[in-house]
Amino acid sequence: MAEMAANNEAPEVLFWVGCAGSFDDRYKKVTVAFVKILNKAGVKFAVLGTEESCTGDPARRAGNEFTFQMLAMSNIQVLDMYGIKKIVTACPHCFNTLKNEYPQLGGHYEVIHHSTFLQQLIDEGRVRIEGGETFKGKKITFHDSCYLGRANNIYEAPRHVLEALDADLVEMKRCRTKGLCCGAGGGQMFKEPEPGKKDINIERIEEALATGADTIAVACPFCMVMMTDGVKNKEKESAVKVYDLAELIAQAEGL
Amino acid sequence: MAIFQQILFIAVLGTVAWLGYRRVSLIRSTILLGKSEDRSDNPGERFSMMLRIAFGQKKMFDRPLIGVLHFAVYIGFILINVEVLEIVLDGILGTHRLFAPFLGSFYATLIGFFELLAVGVLVACIIFLLRRTVTKVERLQPVRHREMNGWPALDGKLILVFEIVLMIAILTMNAADLVLQDLGSPHYRQTGDFFFSQFLKPLFTGLNEETLVIFERVAWWFHIIGIFVFAIYLTYSKHLHIVLAFPNTYFSRLMPKGKMNNMPEITAEVKSMLGIETAQTGEATVIPDRFGAKDVQDLSWKNLMDAYSCTECGRCTAACPANMTGKKLSPRKIMMDTRDRLEDVGRNMLANGGKFVEDGKSLIGDYILEEEINACTTCNACVQECPVLINPLDIILQLRRHKIMDESQAPASWNMMFQNLDTNQAPWKFSPGDRFNWAAGLEPKE
Incomplete structure (x- = not known):
């Protein structure tokens, strides 16, 4: 994302990778698979890379509102700095938190789960199964x-x-x-x-x-x-x- | 004799009204102990929710057979109240079948229709009773669900027996009345036969007029007193749902189930820690005396109304992944414990002139155990299942907030997770610098 911003470009969508997608060996494969699909479909996307943090979902659900809000606020700062409007993520927990809970803290984005995004790509003919x-x-x-x-x-x-x-x-x-x-x-x-x-x-x-x-x-x-x-x-x-x-x-x- | 009955009736009615008023006031004041929460938005959507879920019983039809039986009891209860109105007016005025002259031949049709409903209620309640005692529906069994031990299991059966007895009384009253009409007894206005009780006439024919009058009067009094007792009883019972289902669905959550309520008091603090200016400088200084919910007073009024609305059907618990795999958590128990605590608080208030005096107990710890709330996966299955839109998860999450933030009581592995989040911005122990390593194998984008 930082690269795109430096070149004064704006992505069609930001891919929110999530902690599992970034660190979990099994789920990294999902991240890579999704990126390949996006590339093939010609979707102009960006990722935050090392500037991404956990959305805070596990902390909030466990009852630690403080840690949640610390993470959420700093994520919102990063997202707003890049002027992000639309986010896609392969994690339903990230999806739920970004979509439903960030607005309460001032972060307003259009958030889509990758299942819906994939369906849209298929419907638009941008992804063809062959x-x-x-x-x-x-x-x-x-x-x-x-x-x-x-x-x-x-x-x-x-x-x-x-x-x-x-x-x-x-x-x-x-x-x-x-x-x-x-x-x-x-x-x-x-x-x-x-x-x-x-x-x-x-x-x-x-x-x-x-x-x-x-x-x-x-x-x-x-x-x-x-x-x-x-x-x-x-x-x-x-x-x-x-x-x-x-x-x-x-x-x-x-x- | 007639005037004596009238006076007695009015006295009974007055007593019941007073007892009912006292009980309703207490319930209301305990609900209002909860924190304020605005649920007055979108009245149109709320109204249609109430129509569909409470009035139309949409969720009950998830199980079609039970849905139909429950609907029979519900519609019987609502419509037979028209007849109860006549009975109450008769009781006050000393009349007999007050509505009959106004309705002419339609009167017999109307009472016949009520009888049809009464038979429906009777049959449904017998089947429900059998489900509790003979076929043993799993979620209603105290052996399997400890929260059903004692009073709750008895309460469930008592209500059904009550309704069966009331329906038998109404049919007996009508049958005796019809035989008296056939005899041309002066007080008993000719109405024509009723749909169902006409078949019960043979039970009473051959008896003399005096005995018949006794039968009819006893059944009449038994029925109306039964209804009065039932009205008071239900305020102590799980059966309160028949009233509260309506406001409870009207005030239910309209937002996505996944969304948790924000804690603005923490937002202010976090903003100041991150060096973000708050809109009003005064905002940051408001420190609550307690984070999350320790006791019923810390929950919102809607959580408390939920507790009174619960009819202990256990659909939530039957769908709960933690419960079905043998964990202590039972969403139904969360609701029942919340109500038990509220009832205890209510008694405390009654004994202390309307003010709650600290009794050293709290909802978490004395009623609900930490082990229970820690077993929740926040999957929303309980919320999805509830036929009257109760939200046990909302209570669980507020209790967790208290345990974690106020008492710092977290399972060790959660503390580890929090620590990782605070230092690495990930729940696992990975270096934030490695977050982009997944892309290493990808061909560089042009």
Whole structure:
């Protein structure tokens, strides 16, 4: 972004990478896949790079409003300095926080989750599924993220994106408004679960496996971790893969 | 005899009105202990929400069969009140079936319609009772859900028995009345047979007029006293939802479920720390006595109305990922505990002339445990499920704010996360300088 600003250019959209997309080895692949899609579609985008900080979501959900607001305020300062108007992110938690909670602190942007953005690119014909891996005959099930679904009523965009793959889309018993959480939200990602008889991601992975899908599609870095761990726990790593929407589209595009 | 009944009735009615008024005032004043929160925006949208969710019971139809049965009880309750109005007026004026002369032959049709509703209520309540006792719907079982132990489980059954008995009383009263009409008893105006109670007539034929009058009177008194007792009872019971569902849906949150309320008192402090000028310099000096919510007084009035509106159906808890995997958290318990605390505070206020005297207890700690609120994934499943738009998550998050910011009581790994956020601007221990390393493998853009 700093580079673009120095050349007096303005991006079409700012890609908010998020901490998982920047640091988590698994999710960095999603970041790269999404960037490849954006490049191929000719989207003029920028990233903040090292000037980006956590949106503060995990702190706020855990109850630490102070840390949240410190992070949020400094992010808003950076975003406003570059005159950012539109943001896309691959993380539903970043998406929710930027879209719904930054306005209270003076940060007003048009914020889009990458599922919606991908759907728009597909609808506009800027992303064409050809030349890559074919998904015909493959069974895919989509795991709704709480912060995309119930929190922000986005249920259809990720499914439209998956439909473009021409795969066999199967639903879990609990989906859309009834979708079951992966177990990571609300700060749970960063602590051990409270005592109980089962881990939430195991409950969810059992449901996903019951669909007979060979691919579990996710749209959230936390869900990615939880679902991947669930598959490992059930020793199904070779038969069942967990991918983000962007990775599936990139594969189909041959990127 | 008639005048004695009239005086007795008016005395009973007055007592009930006074008891009811006292109870409603107390509930109102405890709700108003909560912090102010403006929920008066968008009246049009709010009204349509109330129409759909409370009046139209939209969410109840998520489970169609239960939705229909519940609708039968609800519509029966609302419409039979027209008949209750007649009964109350009869009681005051010493008349009998006051509305009959005005409505002519339509009167029998109307009462017949009420009887149809009464039978609907009767059948639905019997099925509901069976669901609690025989088929054992999981979310209603105290064995599985500790918050249902004792009074709540009994309360749920008592209400159903109450309604069954009331409906039987109304049908008995009408059947005895019809037989008295057939006998040409002077006080019993000819109305024509009613839809359902005509089939009950054989139960009473052959009895002499005096016995019949006793049956009819006892059923009449039993029914109306039952309704009065029920009216007072429901203010102590989970059944308060039949009234509060309406304001509770009207004042529900209209913003996206993912959005948390801001804490402006912290914004001022953060701004001054970051060296950002605040609009008014006086803003920064307002330091609240407490961060987040420790007790019911720290919650908003809407959280407290939510607590009184809860009918303990447990759909929230059945959908809660933490609860279904055996954690202590139960969103229903959060609401029930909040109400229990409020009731305790209310009793305290009554005993101390309307003022709450500190009792050394608080909502978090004495009612809700830290382990419960720490188990929440903030997934909003409970909020999504509630048929009357209660928001347990909002309470959980305010309690967390208190634990973390006021008491500095966080699980060690959360403290680690906070520390990482403060120093590395990421929840994990990574150097901020490495944030852009993911792009290393990409071909440089032209």
